[in-house]
Amino acid sequence: MSIPVLDYSHFSSGSREQRETFAHALVESFEKTGLCKLEYHGFDSKQLSEMFDWARKFFDQPIDTKQKIPNDIGPKPMRGYTPWRVEEVGKLSFDNMVRSLKDSKEHFDQGPEHDTEFPNKWPSEPELVGFQAFMTAFYQQCDEVCLTLMKALELAWGISDGSLVARCMPSATDLRLTHYPTIAVEDMDQDKKTCRIAPHTDFGPITLLFQDGTGGLEVEDRTTGIFVPVSPAIPTEMIVNVGDTLTRWTNGRILGGVHQVTVPEAMKGARGVTIPSRISMAYLFKAGREVSLGPLPSFVSATNPAKFADMTALEYQRWRNSIIYSLDKELYTQDGKELGLAGAQVLQQAPVV
Numbered sequence: 001m002s003i004p005v006l007d008y009s010h011f012s013s014g015s016r017e018q019r020e021t022f023a024h025a026l027v028e029s030f031e032k033t034g035l036c037k038l039e040y041h042g043f044d045s046k047q048l049s050e051m052f053d054w055a056r057k058f059f060d061q062p063i064d065t066k067q068k069i070p071n072d073i074g075p076k077p078m079r080g081y082t083p084w085r086v087e088e089v090g091k092l093s094f095d096n097m098v099r100s101l102k103d104s105k106e107h108f109d110q111g112p113e114h115d116t117e118f119p120n121k122w123p124s125e126p127e128l129v130g131f132q133a134f135m136t137a138f139y140q141q142c143d144e145v146c147l148t149l150m151k152a153l154e155l156a157w158g159i160s161d162g163s164l165v166a167r168c169m170p171s172a173t174d175l176r177l178t179h180y181p182t183i184a185v186e187d188m189d190q191d192k193k194t195c196r197i198a199p200h201t202d203f204g205p206i207t208l209l210f211q212d213g214t215g216g217l218e219v220e221d222r223t224t225g226i227f228v229p230v231s232p233a234i235p236t237e238m239i240v241n242v243g244d245t246l247t248r249w250t251n252g253r254i255l256g257g258v259h260q261v262t263v264p265e266a267m268k269g270a271r272g273v274t275i276p277s278r279i280s281m282a283y284l285f286k287a288g289r290e291v292s293l294g295p296l297p298s299f300v301s302a303t304n305p306a307k308f309a310d311m312t313a314l315e316y317q318r319w320r321n322s323i324i325y326s327l328d329k330e331l332y333t334q335d336g337k338e339l340g341l342a343g344a345q346v347l348q349q350a351p352v353v
């Protein structure tokens, strides 16, 4: 499977023709592979290495320091620090093998800067002065790229009223820094019970991803069902993958890119070696919290009825997070009463043709 590399600047500052070409190539890549790669996206190598430096500095703090800003587990957006082995994204899968895979990661989650509903949690250690300001600006720049990509989808789909961009405002995105600690290759390659992150799709319309040079990210080739490595070819390469929201909005026309992080290609089959630690930044772009994740009217017809339930982006996120944090049973059966999310389960993203 080859993943197209698109020149973002052709859309952000190109001619009318370049914009059209980019927009159609983006949709084609999303439809065929569930992702694309972007170059000339505005982030330079200095900025990206600074981001990885901050992430490393944060994760290098003692656990007690990181635990001063704990993410309170709940069916809600994540904020602050979540330790190793808490979240299990494999639980979203219908495949029993994937469901039993444990993730091996710790992460820091950040939302919109002025979010009063789910406020951010920032470390106050002297070594981390500057982290908040840097990450806040980084978040903003990612948001602009995502909104621009929504404009490209509008152009490709002939949506002339700006309604796709409007659906993603105000920002409800979660930016996640993930650290995958060193791990013996046998723990992942041999016993097959551990992954760095189990196969999954993200929840929002798209995700922007930057990874360090360690390797191990893989995406599913939907023509064969086999996972293929997405190696960091150049340090500034940005990966964009399609998430569940775009699948729902397009009534199943664009499927999410299923991805995982596992043993780096060069270490597969090796014995007695330790896989180095790995850092990634995922800008988990989201629709506005009150926006519907039911299919857009232009993707529904008499012969192609709605395959997905009408629920808000926040309801969807609460529901999915309740699964990966193992809160779903409590959530759906509390006092014998549903909390408004369970009904949605029936029409979720399962049997899409």
Ligand SMILES: O=C(O)CCC(=O)C(=O)O
Pocket: 176, 178, 197, 202, 209, 211, 217, 259, 261, 279, 280, 281, 282
């Ligand atoms: O670390 C990576 O490359 C992927 C992270 C990821 O899939 C996620 O945070 O949803």
Ligand SMILES: [Fe+2]
Pocket: 200, 201, 202, 259, 282
């Ligand atoms: Fe992901």
